[in-house]
Amino acid sequence: MGLELAVSDGQAMDDHAARMQSPLAIRGMTVSYGQKPAIFSVDMTVAPGAMTAIIGPNGAGKSTLLKAALGIIAPLAGQTLVFGQPIRRQRHKIAYVPQRASVDWDFPTRVLDVVMMGLFPQLGLLRRVRAPHRAKALACLARVGMESFASRQIGQLSGGQQQRVFLARALAQEAQLYLLDEPFAGVDAATEKAIINVLKSLRDAGKTVVAVHHDLSTVSEYFDHVFMINTRKIAEGPLAEAFTERTLQETYGGRLAGAQMDQIGRALAAR
Amino acid sequence: MSGSEFVPLSLVPMLIGICVAVACALPGNFLLLRRQALIGDAISHVVLPGIVVAFLITGAATTWPMLLGAAAAAVVAVMAIEAIRRLGRIEPGAAMGVVFTAMFAAGVLLLEQSDTSNVHLDVEHALYGNLESLIWLDATGWHSLADPAALAHLPVELPRMALTLLAEALFVALLWRPLKISTFDERFARTIGIATGPLGLALVVVSAIAAVAAFDAVGSIIVIAMFICPPATARLITNDLGHQVVWSVGFAALAAVLGYVLAGYGPLWLGYHSSVSAAGMIATVSGAMLALAAVFGRHRHRTGDGAAL
Amino acid sequence: MIRDALLFQLGYNATLVTLGAMLLGMAAGVGGTFLFLRKRALVSDAISHATLPGVGLAFMVMVAFGGDGRNLIGLLGGAAVSAALGLLGVAWLASRTRLAEDAAIGAVLSVFFGFGVVLLTMIQTMSAGQQAGLEGFLLGSTAGMLRSDAMIIAGAAALTLGLVLALRRPLTLAAFDPGFAASTGLNVARTDLAMMGLVLAVTVVGLKIVGLILIVALLIIPPVTARFWTERTDHVVVLSGVFGGGAAYLGAAFSAALPDLPTGPIIVLVGFAIFAVSLLLAPQRGVLSAVLRHRMFQRRVHLRQGLLALAQGQPIYEPLTLRLLRREGLALPDGVATPAGRARAGKALLDETRWQLVRQDPSFEAAAAHYDGLTPIETVLTVDQLDEIDQRLPQPHEVSRP
Numbered sequence: 001m002g003l004e005l006a007v008s009d010g011q012a013m014d015d016h017a018a019r020m021q022s023p024l025a026i027r028g029m030t031v032s033y034g035q036k037p038a039i040f041s042v043d044m045t046v047a048p049g050a051m052t053a054i055i056g057p058n059g060a061g062k063s064t065l066l067k068a069a070l071g072i073i074a075p076l077a078g079q080t081l082v083f084g085q086p087i088r089r090q091r092h093k094i095a096y097v098p099q100r101a102s103v104d105w106d107f108p109t110r111v112l113d114v115v116m117m118g119l120f121p122q123l124g125l126l127r128r129v130r131a132p133h134r135a136k137a138l139a140c141l142a143r144v145g146m147e148s149f150a151s152r153q154i155g156q157l158s159g160g161q162q163q164r165v166f167l168a169r170a171l172a173q174e175a176q177l178y179l180l181d182e183p184f185a186g187v188d189a190a191t192e193k194a195i196i197n198v199l200k201s202l203r204d205a206g207k208t209v210v211a212v213h214h215d216l217s218t219v220s221e222y223f224d225h226v227f228m229i230n231t232r233k234i235a236e237g238p239l240a241e242a243f244t245e246r247t248l249q250e251t252y253g254g255r256l257a258g259a260q261m262d263q264i265g266r267a268l269a270a271r
Numbered sequence: 272m273s274g275s276e277f278v279p280l281s282l283v284p285m286l287i288g289i290c291v292a293v294a295c296a297l298p299g300n301f302l303l304l305r306r307q308a309l310i311g312d313a314i315s316h317v318v319l320p321g322i323v324v325a326f327l328i329t330g331a332a333t334t335w336p337m338l339l340g341a342a343a344a345a346v347v348a349v350m351a352i353e354a355i356r357r358l359g360r361i362e363p364g365a366a367m368g369v370v371f372t373a374m375f376a377a378g379v380l381l382l383e384q385s386d387t388s389n390v391h392l393d394v395e396h397a398l399y400g401n402l403e404s405l406i407w408l409d410a411t412g413w414h415s416l417a418d419p420a421a422l423a424h425l426p427v428e429l430p431r432m433a434l435t436l437l438a439e440a441l442f443v444a445l446l447w448r449p450l451k452i453s454t455f456d457e458r459f460a461r462t463i464g465i466a467t468g469p470l471g472l473a474l475v476v477v478s479a480i481a482a483v484a485a486f487d488a489v490g491s492i493i494v495i496a497m498f499i500c501p502p503a504t505a506r507l508i509t510n511d512l513g514h515q516v517v518w519s520v521g522f523a524a525l526a527a528v529l530g531y532v533l534a535g536y537g538p539l540w541l542g543y544h545s546s547v548s549a550a551g552m553i554a555t556v557s558g559a560m561l562a563l564a565a566v567f568g569r570h571r572h573r574t575g576d577g578a579a580l
Numbered sequence: 581m582i583r584d585a586l587l588f589q590l591g592y593n594a595t596l597v598t599l600g601a602m603l604l605g606m607a608a609g610v611g612g613t614f615l616f617l618r619k620r621a622l623v624s625d626a627i628s629h630a631t632l633p634g635v636g637l638a639f640m641v642m643v644a645f646g647g648d649g650r651n652l653i654g655l656l657g658g659a660a661v662s663a664a665l666g667l668l669g670v671a672w673l674a675s676r677t678r679l680a681e682d683a684a685i686g687a688v689l690s691v692f693f694g695f696g697v698v699l700l701t702m703i704q705t706m707s708a709g710q711q712a713g714l715e716g717f718l719l720g721s722t723a724g725m726l727r728s729d730a731m732i733i734a735g736a737a738a739l740t741l742g743l744v745l746a747l748r749r750p751l752t753l754a755a756f757d758p759g760f761a762a763s764t765g766l767n768v769a770r771t772d773l774a775m776m777g778l779v780l781a782v783t784v785v786g787l788k789i790v791g792l793i794l795i796v797a798l799l800i801i802p803p804v805t806a807r808f809w810t811e812r813t814d815h816v817v818v819l820s821g822v823f824g825g826g827a828a829y830l831g832a833a834f835s836a837a838l839p840d841l842p843t844g845p846i847i848v849l850v851g852f853a854i855f856a857v858s859l860l861l862a863p864q865r866g867v868l869s870a871v872l873r874h875r876m877f878q879r880r881v882h883l884r885q886g887l888l889a890l891a892q893g894q895p896i897y898e899p900l901t902l903r904l905l906r907r908e909g910l911a912l913p914d915g916v917a918t919p920a921g922r923a924r925a926g927k928a929l930l931d932e933t934r935w936q937l938v939r940q941d942p943s944f945e946a947a948a949a950h951y952d953g954l955t956p957i958e959t960v961l962t963v964d965q966l967d968e969i970d971q972r973l974p975q976p977h978e979v980s981r982p
Contacts, residue, residue, distance in 0.1 A: 303683055306680050306682055306683075307682070308680070308682045308683040308685075308686045309622060309625075309682050309685060309686050311686065312625070312686055312689065312690075316793075355859065358859070358867045358870065359804075359807075359808065359859055359865065359867070360865065361804055361807070362616075362619045362621070364619065364620070364621045364622040364682070365616055365619075365621040365622075365800055365803075365804050366804075367622065368621050368622055368624075368625065368796055368797070368799075368800035368801075368804075369797075369800055369801050369804055369852070369855060372793075372794055372796055372797035372800070372801070372848055372852075373797065373801070373848060373849065373851075373852035373855075375793065375794065375845075376794055376797065376844065376845035376846075376848035376849050376852070377845070377849060379719060379842060379844075379845040380841070380842070380845045380846065380849065383840045383841070383842055383845075384840055394718065394719060395715060395718070398697070398718070399697045492690055492693055492694045492697060493694070495686060495689070495690035495693075496687075496690035496691060496694055498686070499683055499686040499687050499690060500687055500690070500691065503679055503683050503687055506678065506679065507677060507678070507679070534698070538702065543702065543705065544705070545705045546701075547698045547701040547702050548697045548698050548700070548701040550694065550697065551693075551694040551695060551696070551697030551698035551700075551701065552694070552698050553694070554690050554691055554693070554694025554695070554697075555691060555694050555695045555698055557691065558687065558690075558691025558692075558694070558695070561687055561691070565672075565673060565676070565677045565679075568677070570678070571676075571677045571678065572677065572678060573677075573678040574678075
């Protein structure tokens with residue numbers, strides 16, 4: 001049986017062009033911990049200048065996708081292009097915000113030091129830290145409302161404050177593409193609002209933002225694009241096209257609780 | 272004590288002790304924060320087989336082949352630990368325990384089986400060295416420090432250890448930023464292009480060099496103690512990585528001086544007629560410092576998410 | 581000679597030592613398993629190094645009271661006391677300060693050992709003739725052992741083994757799942773204390789045979805080895821005891837039969853040899869089988885991805901994918917599918933499309949959970965279910981190519 005989907009050459013060309021221009025294009029990404037793929041053959045083409053939420057149930061491979069794309073974990077197969085080029089030459093265009101819990105907050109350092117880490121690509125090994133560098137780091141802290149904490153020990157921060165410091169560090173990188181792994185996990189409401197405002201201002205300045213996101217009820221309020229994943233890509237695109245009851249059903253199966261479904265229904269209706 | 276006694280008998284061992292202590296404490300700071308404190312333990316155990324194998328190959332107890340052999344053994348051990356941990360999915364502590372005990376056992380066995388009667392090579396020496404024997408016989412007083420003829424007969428261990436210390440200091444100073452960033456947040460470090468894998472290996476190799484160079488003079492006890500105790504003591508009194516490293520250098524040097532003095536003169540004060548192991552005493556003093564910091568240190572308690580655990 | 585030693589024919593002392601070593605090895609293997617399963621293997625390193633000052637102090641105290649100083653029970657008692665102090669030190673540093681357990685272990689082992697060496701050098705100068713042979717505790721020395729000492733060691737090893745076996749159940753429970761163990765009313769803290777007590781006993785008894793530097797190997801290598809062969813906790817315990825006992829028995833026998841073979845290192849090396857074989861060849865967790873499995877798995881992934889790309893007319897980017905497709909005769913060097921390749925690609929796409937339908941339908945939720953990109957759907961659904969799904973297939977373009 002020759003079951004094939006006919007794909008016109010024109011469309012393939014469009015795909016190719018979109019990939020080359022995309023801030024982040026992933027092809028055929030497969031990652032496996034053991035003998036079962038956590039993500040299988042995932043393609044992703046992030047829209048430039050948009051805010052994209054990566055959503056899917058627990059264990060669907062959301063964080064894995066980001067980490068594999070960045071080369072933090074080794075994929076079994078797959079390629080990543082950043083603005084049309086291999087990631088190795090484009091690192092300075094990317095700012096990554098890892099999960100808050102992935103580091104030891106008992107590390108002996110201060111808030112401003114952590115933000116300064118974002119300046120490492122500029123400073124290199126030995127260039128002296130000068131007043132403008134410090135001013136820039138302080139300005140990044142100010143953008144997340146943490147300037148008064150600059151000389152605070154990082155161990156003394158609350159979860160929300162830790163997340164803001166991580167975001168400030170990413171801002172210091174002055175990247176084109178911001179990748180965030182669960183930036184809203186376990187943070188207070190004020191922090192969530194502060195973070196989303198910063199992200200929106202980044203988008204308004206023409207940057208691209210991609211965030212692993214958990215809370216379905218805020219997706220349509222915070223983001224304009226979604227990428228839905230459950231081991232495989234389910235859907236990708238602007239909210240109106242990709243974030244539908246059908247794709248949600250396919251992504252989450254029957255796992256969505258009634259209350260959550262109502263919430264989403266309202267969110268969809270409000271749009 | 273007069274210079275004519277101090278300079279030939281105590282100055283050189285004391286300086287060597289200081290160099291060893293500081294050279295180990297410097298990388299030890301990062302090992303401590305990376306939860307790899309016991310790498311120092313593992314390395315110092317595998318130095319013995321490395322030296323013995325080098326001796327068996329070259330047939331002579333000369334410095335450079337032995338240093339190379341020991342360094343090679345350290346690298347082999349670290350790779351084996353990593354391989355066993357990954358391939359066998361074994362927790363790092365257990366993987367370490369398997370590798371360093373087996374290699375140490377092999378070293379002891381080789382030593383027993385080979386004829387080393389004409390060279391100074393035995394297990395006890397490997398464990399606690401002989402710092403006290405590194406005397407400068409050509410010196411007659413402080414003025415000898417300016418006397419080229421006397422300086423020519425300085426124990427070779429001193430310049431070697433000073434060089435090692437310099438290398439350790441350079442390593443930490445040059446790679447300070449990547450070391451700090453990758454120790455704090457390895458994932459982030461990787462995304463900004465820091466080669467975290469090679470950097471981690473370099474840290475271990477540099478630690479191994481310190482251990483290997485130190486080992487001949489002072490044995491492995493001081494090495495383990497200095498990798499861990501001064502940085503740990505410093506960690507308990509400050510919350511800043513830069514200060515921690517500076518303090519650890521100070522504590523290491525102080526432990527070396529105090530330990531050496533106590534070992535040489537302490538027993539006399541207690542009525543004994545001869546000295547005790549300087550290496551052992553330096554380790555003991557560093558332990559006493561750590562105990563004090565653990566009770567009184569300003570920053571001895573955990574902060575951050577770990578505090579609740 | 582070796583045969584005689586293995587068959588316990590080398591005289592009463594050697595037989596006692598070999599027997600004692602074997603019992604000790606079993607006790608260490610079983611006891612070490614619990615330590616290993618609690619991920620605290622290297623605590624034993626701190627315990628064993630911490631015995632040295634105790635040995636030295638015990639010697640000095642016994643001499644001060646006019647005794648011989650070499651009384652084995654006295655020395656081992658001292659060792660036990662200072663090892664317990666070292667253990668307390670580790671626990672205190674790790675719980676009361678910000679230092680992690682590995683740093684606490686390293687600090688305690690180096691400082692206690694350093695202090696022990698200070699004491700040894702003091703003892704060496706105390707008075708001639710008192711050369712107590714305390715250095716023998718570093719690497720173990722069974723040659724020329726007193727008969728009374730051999731009996732003490734064999735007896736203590738038997739006692740330790742008995743203790744380990746008696747405490748086997750609660751220890752297994754606590755090691756496997758501390759939370760569940762606590763819910764059944766087991767006092768986990770006390771069980772942990774018992775575990776540490778056992779490790780301490782093994783260490784102290786093993787001092788004279790294996791020596792304090794290498795005794796940790798007896799506690800660590802057998803459980804790690806056993807773990808390669810089985811996934812079940814109770815089997816790990818038994819296997820570890822067998823490996824530990826076997827290594828110690830063989831090692832002690834070799835050492836008794838051949839000249840210049842110190843007991844401790846040879847026991848450790850026999851244990852390591854068993855470990856190395858297991859690491860490489862164990863059927864499930866061994867390296868060889870894991871590598872083979874991984875490569876086969878990677879092949880499957882690449883083939884599947886390549887077939888789907890062919891079916892959807894997408895270019896194949898990865899060299900490995902293309903190479904595999906070519907080797908299977910499914911694609912030509914320029915990435916165009918062969919007839920066989922088109923057929924396989926069609927099947928893969930059909931499978932994938934069916935999966936997509938299954939995943940969209942809540943009534944198939946249980947089946948949908950099996951999706952991993954590789955499992956053929958026929959292995960999950962019944963024929964009837966497949967028919968039901970196929971009803972909903974989009975009408976495919978039947979592309980007939982010449």
